[in-house]
Ligand SMILES: Nc1ncnc2c1ncn2[C@@H]1O[C@H](COP(=O)(O)OP(=O)(O)OP(=O)(O)O)[C@@H](O)[C@H]1O
């Protein structure tokens with residue numbers, strides 16, 4: 321089943337074409353990697369898909385309905401969650417509370433219920449806590465649940481963002497450079513978590529520079545270069561694609 | 577989760593303890609002047625608790641809260657003195673009306689962020705203040721309402737002394753604190769704090785940040801309005817002067833001094849700033865006889881700068897941090913010796 325369909329997506333910033341006429345689609349249950357040199361437009365693509373800003377041209381279809389032009393929170397409610405390349409942890413909360421925000425759309429207490437926490441409100445609160453603890457367990461952060469989120473080391477904070485994102489039970493999860501800054505053990509854990517999520521039916525789209533990781537876990541890859549789609553295919557096809565090799569060698573392999 | 581329950585119990589215990597303290601305190605204060613200061617502290621605490629929800633938790637700012645305080649006071653004053661409406665109904669009407677005004681005015685204002693938002697709320701406050709000054713028919717203009725505002729009463733109990741009013745005001749202030757505490761530790765409170773933590777991440781988790789900013793702005797305006805009504809029925813006379821920019825700044829200073837994201841912040845901030853300004857009121861005229869009221873703004877400015885430099889988290893969390901640093905240093909010293 322087609323989960324996501326991107327058609328002729330374009331976004332320019334002033335004169336810069338950050339994303340230029342990019343089209344591809346994602347089937348349910350796949351792990352898709354988006355690769356490309358620095359500044360290729362990968363993060364911009366994620367921002368367009370999650371409604372941070374609208375595209376200049378083009379459309380995005382999710383589960384057969386158009387989501388172009390929807391706001392970020394509306395898109396999240398449809399089942400797309402994400403993490404950020406530059407961490408966006410809630411530093412003013414504990415680790416657990418960060419994940420609890422991820423349950424926002426799965427719970428419904430309003431202002432009145434918040435002011436007067438009657439029994440159903442308390443029950444919902446307990447459900448939120450239990451669910452969030454489950455997600456923390458998935459990424460191995462149970463013991464740190466009550467710590468301030470910003471007391472975690474960088475690698476753990478990245479895992480916390482994943483826990484928070486999956487707390488809203490998304491169908492599509494976007495990970496922006498999840499392995500950057502992780503050591504090899506942490507990377508291993510990350511890969512296990514990604515497989516775990518895929519097995520639970522979550523479709524995963526990730527941006528990653530670490531080629532070894534990417535080639536190992538991705539079912540398919542989309543290669544961007546200067547905002548354009550350079551190639552698309554299986555890891556084998558991409559590794560043997562002349563254009564891709566040239567683009568990367570042109571950079572002397574730096575930064576990738 | 578045990579740890580969560582433990583923390584919740586501790587919070588409830590502290591609130592209970594503080595409640596007892598508050599209701600016992602007036603029996604040991606015989607001086608009427610001190611009682612009246614405590615009443616004013618209670619009224620201001622109610623405003624600042626609301627302001628802290630807006631500033632400390634949602635991370636937004638308002639330099640116009642004295643206007644909402646004034647809207648409550650004027651609604652109560654006008655409805656009871658000119659139209660003879662029941663004071664309690666008038667308080668309710670003021671709270672609802674102010675909440676609605678804040679919500680509607682908030683729609684354009686909260687498209688802005690940071691400095692621009694501060695300026696827009698400041699502008700809103702000034703506009704409302706101008707209405708108090710110019711709508712002479714309704715408000716009596718600069719000289720204030722001409723007819724007296726009645727005292728509040730429940731059955732036969734008339735709240736016409738500082739002692740009696742103290743209990744009324746602090747019941748409201750404690751309710752304000754308890755309800756705010758409920759909000760903070762709820763789904764809504766987390767949504768508000770997430771806006772402060774990272775607006776972009778909050779939205780990506782499905783939080784309608786725009787809606788929550790408006791709602792918390794309206795809630796904080798309702799808090800201010802109720803406090804304003806209590807002020808009107810306490811002083812029984814109102815004029816525009818206590819509802820201007822100076823008071824708005826004073827509220828923000830109180831909030832910042834106490835610490836924005838702690839339920840005890842408002843009480844500490846309001847008490848600290850009030851004691852200081854009351855103290856200055858008696859000292860300054862003796863030291864500098866020709867000084868006008870303007871020195872207050874200088875003092876507020878100074879307090880703000882000093883707090884921002886030395887205790888950016890405010891008194892409550894700041895003192896805790898200083899204590900921990902001191903203990904840490906002491907432990908280190910003990911280890912090395
Ligand atoms: N908000 C913005 N305003 C102006 N230019 C932008 C903005 N966001 C991205 N760009 C530009 O768009 C281009 C693509 O940026 P983008 O962040 O999408 O690249 P990327 O592929 O994620 O790179 P990296 O690997 O460094 O993360 C860059 O030239 C960048 O400078």
Ligand SMILES: [Mg+2]
Pocket residue numbers: 362363364405
């Ligand atoms: Mg990027």
